[in-house]
Amino acid sequence: MNTLDTRSQILLKTLIERYIAEGQPVGSRALSRFSGLELSPATVRNVMSDLEEAGFIASPHTSAGRVPTARGYRFFVDALLTVQPLESAQVRELKGQLQPDQPQRLLNSASHVLSGLTQFAGVVVAPRKDAVRIRQFEFISLSETRILLIIVTTAGDVQNRILLTRRAYIAAELSSAASYLNEHFVGLSFDEIRHRLRAELRQLRSDMTELMTATVDAGSEAAEETATNYVISGETNLLEVEDLSSNMSRLRELFKLFDQKTGLMQLLDLSNRAEGVQIFIGGESGLAPLDGCSVITAPYEVDGRVVGSVGVIGPTRMAYDRVIPIVDITARLLSSALSSNH
Numbered sequence: 438m439n440t441l442d443t444r445s446q447i448l449l450k451t452l453i454e455r456y457i458a459e460g461q462p463v464g465s466r467a468l469s470r471f472s473g474l475e476l477s478p479a480t481v482r483n484v485m486s487d488l489e490e491a492g493f494i495a496s497p498h499t500s501a502g503r504v505p506t507a508r509g510y511r512f513f514v515d516a517l518l519t520v521q522p523l524e525s526a527q528v529r530e531l532k533g534q535l536q537p538d539q540p541q542r543l544l545n546s547a548s549h550v551l552s553g554l555t556q557f558a559g560v561v562v563a564p565r566k567d568a569v570r571i572r573q574f575e576f577i578s579l580s581e582t583r584i585l586l587i588i589v590t591t592a593g594d595v596q597n598r599i600l601l602t603r604r605a606y607i608a609a610e611l612s613s614a615a616s617y618l619n620e621h622f623v624g625l626s627f628d629e630i631r632h633r634l635r636a637e638l639r640q641l642r643s644d645m646t647e648l649m650t651a652t653v654d655a656g657s658e659a660a661e662e663t664a665t666n667y668v669i670s671g672e673t674n675l676l677e678v679e680d681l682s683s684n685m686s687r688l689r690e691l692f693k694l695f696d697q698k699t700g701l702m703q704l705l706d707l708s709n710r711a712e713g714v715q716i717f718i719g720g721e722s723g724l725a726p727l728d729g730c731s732v733i734t735a736p737y738e739v740d741g742r743v744v745g746s747v748g749v750i751g752p753t754r755m756a757y758d759r760v761i762p763i764v765d766i767t768a769r770l771l772s773s774a775l776s777s778n779h
Contacts, residue, residue, distance in 0.1 A: 441488075441512070447472055448484050449493055450517040453505045457754055460679065462502025507719035507753060510731070514716055514757055521758045523766055527554075531766060537774040544668050547747055547771050552671025554763050557678070557751030558695075561771075562667045562705045564744035569594070569660035570626055574618040574652065576611035584611065584648075588656050591624065596659035600651045614648055627657040667702065669695055680752040681729060690726035700724050708734035708746040714765050719753055729753060733760055735768035739775045747771060 441449065451472040455463045465481040472481075485503055488494045493509035496502070505513065523531075534550050535543060544561045551559025575587040584600045606614075621637075622630045631653050672695055675681050681688055694701055704722050708715045717732040727750070734748035747768045749760055 441491075441493075444474065444476075445484055445488060446517060447474060448481065449488055449505075449509060450513065452485075452494060452503060453509060453513045453517075456504055457756055460754065462497055462500040462504050464500075464502040467502075505753075507721070510718045510753055510757075511721070514718070518757055518761075520761050523762050528766060528770075532770055535767075535770045535774045543771065543774055544745075545670070547767055548668045548670040551747060551749050551763065551767055552674060555749050555751060555755075555760050556671070556674050557749050557755065557760075558669055558672045558675055560667055560669045560701070560705065560748045560750060562702070562709070562745040562747075564739065570624055571622060571630070571656070573623065574615050576606075576615050576648075578606065578608060578611060581605040586652055586655055588659055590660075596656075598655035598659055600648070600655055602647060602651065604647075606648060610645070610648075614645060614652075618649075618652065627653060627660045631657065667698065667705065675751070678752050680754050684729070687726065687729060691730070694724060694726045704732065705734060705746050705748060708748065709736050709743050711736065714761055716757070716761070731755060731757075733757075733764045735764050737768045737775070738772040741776075744775075 448468055451468055452463045455467060455471060465478045465485055468485070469476050469478050469481045476484075485494065488509075489496065489503065492506060493512060494503040495506050497504060531550060531554075534546055536546075537543065544563055548559040548561045551557075551561075553559075570591040571588065572591045573587075573589040575589075577585040577587070579585050579599070582602050582605060584602060584606065586598045586600050588596045588598070590596070622633070625633070634649060634653055672692065675688065675691065681691070701724070704717065704724060704727075714733060714735045717727070717734075719728050719731070722730075722732055729752060730750055731753045732748055732750050734746045736743045736746045738744065747764060749764055751760070
């Protein structure tokens with residue numbers, strides 16, 4: 438990261454704050470007025486030009502003003518931001534909405550609180566359930582190369598998955614595969630099954646390998662979905678955000694991401710392994726639909742053990758000074774509500 442002199446830092450901070458507040462590219466005249474520095478517009482223009490060359494700001498072609506880039510926001514958040522603590526009345530109100538009754542209701546309340554306070558999307562990752570264990574497998578042939586896999590877990594959940602195979606399997610083969618799995622792997626998790634199967638597949642007839650491998654892959658995916666879940670509220674708020682709604686195809690991708698869950702889960706899982714508030718700006722998330730967004734997350738605990746995370750998804754142009762403490766306090770209040778309920 439380039440180190441910026443004090444003058445450049447003050448101008449960058451002023452530019453980002455004006456842009457967050459107004460949503461319009463900021464010109465050098467406005468900067469010399471709002472920065473509190475006694476600088477001529479010409480000097481401001483020179484500094485702006487240096488900041489642009491360093492990749493902190495960019496000029497949209499339709500305007501003489503500049504806007505922050507993801508890199509500019511990152512420097513702002515890391516080095517220049519003064520976070521506004523929540524007022525005690527707001528904290529009390531938040532506490533009132535996160536009453537320790539049923540854990541699932543608490544998670545829903547937390548995601549509503551996050552979206553209500555920020556007017557963006559609020560998301561809460563539910564605590565991961567213990568590894569899913571298997572009670573029974575069953576195969577039903579749907580067509581020559583499509584097989585319905587039915588998995589019943591020891592918790593009584595039923596998951597259906599369609600397997601696409603390269604060759605047709607007759608009923609007797611499916612029945613013998615199901616018997617083999619039920620005889621050897623009942624009561625195990627998919628990780629344990631995968632581990633054992635790897636050794637045993639070598640002794641199995643090679644024509645059954647494909648079916649067994651497909652079963653374990655599909656089962657692992659189903660188990661992952663059952664084991665982890667998240668609650669999201671206020672996605673429709675993002676339709677009102679001009680920076681996002683002006684690009685409908687990106688918005689559609691974003692909503693698809695919310696539906697599919699897996700990519701977003703991986704991102705939110707990262708924050709379970711981190712301490713305190715994490716901020717992913719634009720492309721930092723590694724998920725293309727979030728390019729124009731920022732995700733702010735914080736882990737929450739039950740009895741001192743991190744079990745999930747809370748977060749807000751909004752445009753990169755957001756009031757970070759307000760949103761960061763909202764996410765932080767919600768995570769802390771959720772921790773204390775769940776721990777006292779535990």
